[in-house]
Amino acid sequence: MSQVSRSRKSVRAVGLMAAAAIALTGCSGGGGGGEDGTVELTWLQGSGVQTNIDIAQSLVDAFEAENPDIKIKVDSSGGAGSEYDNLLKTRLATGEVGDMFWYNSGSQLQGLNPDQTLLNVADEPWVEDLDETFRSVVSGSDGAVFGAPAGSAGTGGILYNVPVYEELGLEVPTTWDEFVSNSDAIKAAGKTAVQMTFADTWTAQILTLSDFYNVYKSDPEWADKYTANEAKFATDPVAVEGFTKLQELADGGYFNADFASATLDEGLVAVASGEAGHYPMFTALYSTLKTLAxxxxEDIGYFSVPGDDAADNGGTVWYPAAVYAPKDTEHPEAVKKFMAFVASPAGCDAVIEASGVTGPMLVDGCELPEDAPRMVTDMYPYFDEERVAPALEFLSPIKGPALEQLLVEVGSGIRSAEDAAALYDQDVEKQAQQLGLDGW
Structure with a gap:
């Protein structure tokens, strides 16, 4: 089955994507047993994202209601980011991580040495119900599978204000030229054409990262070549467009005047209110929008970052974090039972109860709620028509730390796109060497 054919089956349901590319945090001890025979498990969870804590607790509450003989403690007392990575690796090495933990899928998972440290659940029946691409990004060697999805998939691209489009008679663009033309019309109407929020520097990356579908479509093996030091952003005419598109928008004066100091929250409010026509962002931020606006x-729509050919228009996908278990958990059968629940329609319902509807779930049998928001329904055709590709970080372990700052400089007119792409190619060399990758 193709990487998206399961997505066509599973896209009917939705939930929250664990934030593209966020490593979650926490501390826990080992599980135990109660005097009445109850099995007690611990779930290592992070403190960095409240919505993810809410999802974890919702899953636990729903599971315990059906399985009163298993109790799960969600421990979210840890830090965030690299602090958690180091803590988790240490605890996996010393056997002190507890019974389960929440962690990213994709290439970051390989840094945990999963074949040696994690419980293999490949033989569990529910694994066959997982989206095929998600299954691949929580896998190891020889068919091993380690995780159950703790949220939904989501896409990166352009959030747009639907009333602005309707007022100006604009159509959703399927080529970059059409997007620029729409931006011209919005700018001429006295509104911000493209919102940028460089106070939160990571947001400067969204346009470039979300452009990867166009790279993938031009060469499905590009990520492998990139990992092997056989492809570069600066020298590939399609890959470099993720940088040049940002420069084109900056040079054209399409950004909000306060782009350098505007925050993520201000950007979301701007596109929701119609102050801005477009905002490059992850669809996973829908839960934040529910609070802010x-x-x-229903005034916020979504479309992918378009390329040069309307026939090849498609979206870049970020896959959710997952629930994993260490190989040495004291209660493997109870853990597997919980993971089966997570990867079930009841698990989908628990996620949606905690976070709302923010993207396609990756489990067969989950149903799309009738009140799914406009942003989510706009995502549906990309999955249904098999016009999606994983973000680069799910296909390659290489991502240099300087990317966001380089893109801030491009978006601020300080550095050219070509120069930034070349510097980024240099930036990733040290990381690739530290990872011991061949060809570096």
Missing amino acids: PDDL
Whole structure:
């Protein structure tokens, strides 16, 4: 089955994507047993994202209601980011990580040496119900599978204000030239054409990262070549467009005047209110929009970052974090039972109960709620028509730390796109060497 054919089956249901590319945190001890025979498990969870804590607790509450003989403690007392990575690796090495933990899928998972440290659940029946691409990004060697999805898939691209489009008679663009033309019309109408929020520097990456579908479509093996030091952003005419598109928008004066100091929250409010026509962002931020602009949710649509050919228009996908277990858990059968629940329609319902509807779930049998928001329904055709590709970080372990700052400089007119791409190619060399990758 193709990487998206399961997505076509599973896209009917939705939930929250664990934040593209966020490593979650926490501390826990080992599980135990109660005097009445109850099995007690611990779930290592992070403190960095409250919505993810809410999802974890919702899953636990729903599971315990059906399985009163198993109790799960969600421990979210840890730090975030690299602090958690180091803590988790240490605890896996010393056997002190507890019974389960929440962690990223994709290439970051390989840094945990999963074949040696994690419980293999490949033989569990529910694994066959997982989206095929998600299954591949929580896998190891020889068919091993390690995780159950703790949220939904989501896409990166352009959030747009639907009333602005309707007022100006604009159509959703399927080529970059059409997107620029729409931006011209929005700018001429006295509105911000493209919102940028460089106060939160990571947001400067969204346009470039979300452009990867176009790279993948031009060469499905590009990520492998990149990992082997056989492809570069600066020297590939399609890959470099993720940088040049940002420069084109900056040079054209399409950004909000306060782009250097505007925050993520301000950007979301701007596109929700119609102050801005476009905002490059992850669809996973829908849960934040529910808080910031609850009355404007149906005014926000989504489309992918278009390329040069309308026939090849498609979206870049970020896959959710997952629930994993260490190989040495004291209660493997109880853990597997919980993971089966997570990867079930009841698990989907628990996620949606905690976070709302923010993207396609990756489990067969989950149903799309009738009140799915406009942003989510706009995502559906990309999955249904098999016009999606994983973000680069799910296909390659290489991502240099300087990317966001380089893109801030491009978006601020300080550095050219070509120069930034070349510097980024240099930036990843040290990381690739540290990872011991061949060809570096």
